[in-house]
Amino acid sequence: MSALETEIDELWERKQNDDVSADTAGEAEYATLDAFLDALEDGEIRAAEKRGGEWEANEWVKKGILLNFGLRSIEPSEYGGVTYNDVLPLADSSDYGDRGSRNTPDGTVVRRGANVGSDCILMSPAFVNIGARVGDGTLIDSCDTVGSCAQIGDNVKLGANLLIGGILEPVENAPVIVEDNVSLGAGCRVTSGFIVGENSVVGENTLLTPRIPVYDLVEEEVLYGELPADRRAFTRFVESSIGDHDLFDGGAYKPAVVATDLETETLEATEREDALRE
Structure with a gap:
């Protein structure tokens, strides 16, 4: 288990137990979420992989995605001259x-x-x-x-x-x-x-x-x-x-x-x- 997977699993448990929320998440939590998104974009981790000839979901990766929705606040951003509101920006x-x-x-x-x-x-x-x-x-x-x-x-x-x-x-x-x-x-x-x-x-x-x-x-x-x-x-x-x-x-x-x-x-x-x- 990678360090990132461990951090996501621990953060997931905290979220499930109402120990952290979008209102209380701080620098450490956002650092984990940002590192997770970077790993997704770089292809270092995937939401599903083929093992033994069968496709299987990586549950911890899907948990990380859900955490990015649950622990971030909606913020306005600009795209093509239009303001949109989301918890995530667009990819670079x-x-x-x-x-x-x-x-x-x-x-x-x-x-x-x-x-x-x-x-x-x-x-x-x-x-x-x-x-x-x-x-x-x-x-x-x-x-x-x-x-x-x-x-x-x-x-x-x-x-x-x-x-x-x-x-x-x-x-x-x-x-x-x-x-x-x-x-x-x-x-x-x-x-x-x-x-x-x-x-x-x-x-x-x-x-x-x-x-x-x-x-x-x-x-x-x-x-x-x-x-x-x-x-x-x-x-x-x-x-x-x-x-x-x-x-x-x-x-x-x-x-x-x-x-x-x-x-x-x-x-x-x-x-x-x-x-x-x-």
Whole structure:
């Protein structure tokens, strides 16, 4: 256990026992919280990690994020000529250029405590929340939201107008995971701790959530909460259990996700996009 983890755990216990609050927190508490946010931004700690082939939340990291909300006061700040009110400032992006990353102006917002890697592209308006990790070479397109603690891998492409949901509580729950080399089409939604396996390509406007089944035609099984690696996925509608109800003339249907092998033309299209970006 690191010294920082010990300090966060102790501060969490104090907060739970009402021994410290936003009104009573002082220099020592804020020093711990600031060091924690620096470690998040530098990628030294993460909200979730893969262990033994399974993604697990780092509970103490999520506790540290919640402490930053619970022990700080709301303060006014300026961004783009507009005053906003929050407990956290925005991340300092002045070193992005040094590592080959760019965030376009007019609305690209990275909150303090988010980790953005090298050679990334963040198109405005986009929002990356605290605890999120954006891997090297990843594209965050216009109108995208990357929620709190979401873990986005290397060389991922997030299409425009896309939502990656955030999970802070309960602290033991793993956040949304998008593994390396994934391409998510415009308008996709990934929520509630769903895991998108590496190298997968997901069609536009697909909703990935544990409540919607994934029909994996490769292994011929129905999955919930995950899309396996190396899949091409898209939305289809399957007959509902109330399909023959009198209220539904012609039958009722519910959404599902169908996963197949990656098709040659899909891979070629991805390779063409890579060539254009280079």
